[in-house]
Amino acid sequence: MARMKFICDVERCIECNACVTACKNEHEVPWGINRRRVITVNDGQMGEKSVSVACMHCTDAPCMAVCPVNCFYKTEDGVVLHDKDICIGCGYCSYACPFDAPQFPNSAGKAPGESATDFFVARGKMDKCTYCAGGPEENGSEAEFEKYGRNRLAEGKLPLCAEMCSTKALLAGDAPVIVAIHEHRIEQRGYGDTRWGWDMAYGRAENEGADKT
Amino acid sequence: MRAFHVTFLLAALLAGCGEYRQSVTYEDGGYQGKKDTRMWDSERFMHDPSVWKQMVNERTQHQNEYVRTEPQE
Amino acid sequence: MSMLQNFLRLMLAVCMMTMVTVGYAEEAVPPADGMSSATPFAQEEGRTAGVKSDTQRQAESGAAGVTQSRIRDAGVFQQTQGHDWRVLRNGPVTFYGGWLLMVTPALMLAFYLIFGPLKVHSAPAGREIRRFSRKEQVVHWSAAGSFVILALTGIIILFGKHVLIPVIGHDAFSWVAIIGKNIHNIVGPFFAVAVLAMFITFVRDNLFKAIDLQWLLNVHLVVTGKKHVPSYKYNIGEKAWFWGGVSFLGLIVSASGLVLDFPTFEQTRQTMQIANTVHGIGALLFIAAGLGHIYMGTLGAEGAFKAMKTGMVDETWAKEHHELWYEEMKDKA
Numbered sequence: 001m002a003r004m005k006f007i008c009d010v011e012r013c014i015e016c017n018a019c020v021t022a023c024k025n026e027h028e029v030p031w032g033i034n035r036r037r038v039i040t041v042n043d044g045q046m047g048e049k050s051v052s053v054a055c056m057h058c059t060d061a062p063c064m065a066v067c068p069v070n071c072f073y074k075t076e077d078g079v080v081l082h083d084k085d086i087c088i089g090c091g092y093c094s095y096a097c098p099f100d101a102p103q104f105p106n107s108a109g110k111a112p113g114e115s116a117t118d119f120f121v122a123r124g125k126m127d128k129c130t131y132c133a134g135g136p137e138e139n140g141s142e143a144e145f146e147k148y149g150r151n152r153l154a155e156g157k158l159p160l161c162a163e164m165c166s167t168k169a170l171l172a173g174d175a176p177v178i179v180a181i182h183e184h185r186i187e188q189r190g191y192g193d194t195r196w197g198w199d200m201a202y203g204r205a206e207n208e209g210a211d212k213t
Numbered sequence: 214m215r216a217f218h219v220t221f222l223l224a225a226l227l228a229g230c231g232e233y234r235q236s237v238t239y240e241d242g243g244y245q246g247k248k249d250t251r252m253w254d255s256e257r258f259m260h261d262p263s264v265w266k267q268m269v270n271e272r273t274q275h276q277n278e279y280v281r282t283e284p285q286e
Numbered sequence: 287m288s289m290l291q292n293f294l295r296l297m298l299a300v301c302m303m304t305m306v307t308v309g310y311a312e313e314a315v316p317p318a319d320g321m322s323s324a325t326p327f328a329q330e331e332g333r334t335a336g337v338k339s340d341t342q343r344q345a346e347s348g349a350a351g352v353t354q355s356r357i358r359d360a361g362v363f364q365q366t367q368g369h370d371w372r373v374l375r376n377g378p379v380t381f382y383g384g385w386l387l388m389v390t391p392a393l394m395l396a397f398y399l400i401f402g403p404l405k406v407h408s409a410p411a412g413r414e415i416r417r418f419s420r421k422e423q424v425v426h427w428s429a430a431g432s433f434v435i436l437a438l439t440g441i442i443i444l445f446g447k448h449v450l451i452p453v454i455g456h457d458a459f460s461w462v463a464i465i466g467k468n469i470h471n472i473v474g475p476f477f478a479v480a481v482l483a484m485f486i487t488f489v490r491d492n493l494f495k496a497i498d499l500q501w502l503l504n505v506h507l508v509v510t511g512k513k514h515v516p517s518y519k520y521n522i523g524e525k526a527w528f529w530g531g532v533s534f535l536g537l538i539v540s541a542s543g544l545v546l547d548f549p550t551f552e553q554t555r556q557t558m559q560i561a562n563t564v565h566g567i568g569a570l571l572f573i574a575a576g577l578g579h580i581y582m583g584t585l586g587a588e589g590a591f592k593a594m595k596t597g598m599v600d601e602t603w604a605k606e607h608h609e610l611w612y613e614e615m616k617d618k619a
Binding site: 051083 | 338339340341344345351353357359360361362363364365371372376443444446451456460464467555558559562
């Protein structure tokens with residue numbers, strides 16, 4: 001089966017934030033939640049690099065491991081999804097995630113000027129990048145769209161952030177295919193970085209990292 | 214009867230102490246966890262994973278601009 | 287606010303360092319050593335694998351960059367502490383904590399079967415004296431009630447998925463956990479107040495006295511009922527529970543719990559990880575010690591439960607358990 005991953009080519013990312021906007025628009029993500037964000041390091045200095053970060057759909061996903069109700073699951077394609085009907089809003093996945101992907105509607109982020117409303121922490125249901133693959137509801141249904149956003153994978157499409165990336169910095173798809181594209185690119189231009197975050201996301205085998213005493 | 218209940222309770226509690234994986238086990242290519250319709254489970258892909266995969270992989274190549282500058286064959 | 291936050295953080299760090307050292311010492315999980323050839327996706331890595339620029343190293347070690355996202359910590363590309371927390375929580379805390387909660391009741395059961403409860407030897411005098419005032423009773427039962435609720439709901443959050451999910455399934459357990467979590471979050475601050483009231487109410491009688499040392503030196507004889515050492519209102523066993531349990535663990539669990547309960551002060555993920563670890567370890571020790579206290583208050587010592595329930599004890603009981611206190615009371619009357 002396919003193994004879906006993201007590559008962000010930092011040599012190409014121009015910090016246009018179009019992936020962020022596209023994601024928000026496609027899935028009608030609630031206020032205060034960024035399923036994807038662009039980070040610029042060394043801004044305005046030598047060696048400035050921008051990288052677009054979202055859920056990397058880790059091999060040994062920490063969110064899955066710490067969830068007290070096991071609301072996470074993984075598809076054949078390695079996409080980490082979650083079930084909002086089961087999520088209790090404890091926030092543990094957000095503490096464990098390296099990439100700050102799982103976020104909560106009230107406490108994780110507030111709309112500018114909006115005051116916090118979550119004393120006693122009714123954090124609501126966690127929201128995260130779904131690799132445009134929806135959730136447990138029927139593919140393409142209204143319920144699925146409301147909870148998780150559009151299911152593009154079921155339409156034979158790829159995540160919108162990558163598909164509409166203007167410089168094609170962000171690549172999405174089956175790992176061997178996108179790695180081949182990326183490698184070819186590095187060969188052509190003669191320089192380039194490795195794939196950011198891959199050690200963290202895919203460096204550990206299934207369940208390798210934890211659950212031992 | 215009471216002894217049975219106590220034994221049962223202790224056994225049930227003891228079961229929680231076993232050393233086993235705490236995350237849902239996922240094997241490459243396998244599926245576990247929640248019930249969900251597969252991506253290819255629709256008329257569009259004739260319920261065939263290989264059709265779906267081929268279409269997605271074709272689409273992945275749209276992200277590769279070298280296919281335009283270096284046409285294959 | 288920032289001073290309070292810094293103080294809380296410092297306190298949590300100190301608690302963590304002292305309490306978690308043992309847990310970390312047990313840690314045997316090797317760190318991820320980059321992309322070794324043994325990793326399952328090595329063949330997908332291609333030719334540039336393992337080459338890293340300084341910028342990438344910087345970002346991957348947790349340095350923050352600039353971003354448009356307004357979430358706290360959004361500039362951090364990748365945090366590594368989450369994995370440490372996960373290993374600690376899912377590993378030693380769950381494992382040893384689970385055993386602690388199993389072994390403690392088993393030990394008490396064995397103790398009960400071998401030595402039996404502490405009995406009052408002489409015949410009851412029939413006259414009763416007041417041991418706990420109405421106020422002391424209210425404070426005690428508020429703390430006790432919320433303690434039991436918090437312990438049960440907390441255990442569900444940590445151990446529920448291992449014990450309950452296989453039995454009742456994901457959907458039913460989700461409801462148990464949602465209700466449990468909300469009860470835990472609402473009762474928590476109430477418990478913190480109750481612990482504070484407990485400390486203020488009971489601290490005067492729990493100050494150490496010279497006689498306590500004698501009790502401590504003969505502890506093996508005293509708890510098995512073979513020797514009698516006179517004591518004031520509380521003996522050293524009760525004082526140990528007051529200082530070590532209610533005061534120390536109560537403070538740790540309440541402070542870390544409040545940090546977790548009100549994540550509205552821009553706490554970072556690292557703060558939450560530390561708070562969660564401290565809260566878990568503290569609470570498990572607290573529950574184990576609390577089980578000991580509950581045992582002594584119900585099955586372990588005759589007349590102890592009635593004392594806290596009604597506030598009154600028989601004169602003979604007072605004389606046999608707390609002789610010096612009994613004499614004090616007699617002098618007053």
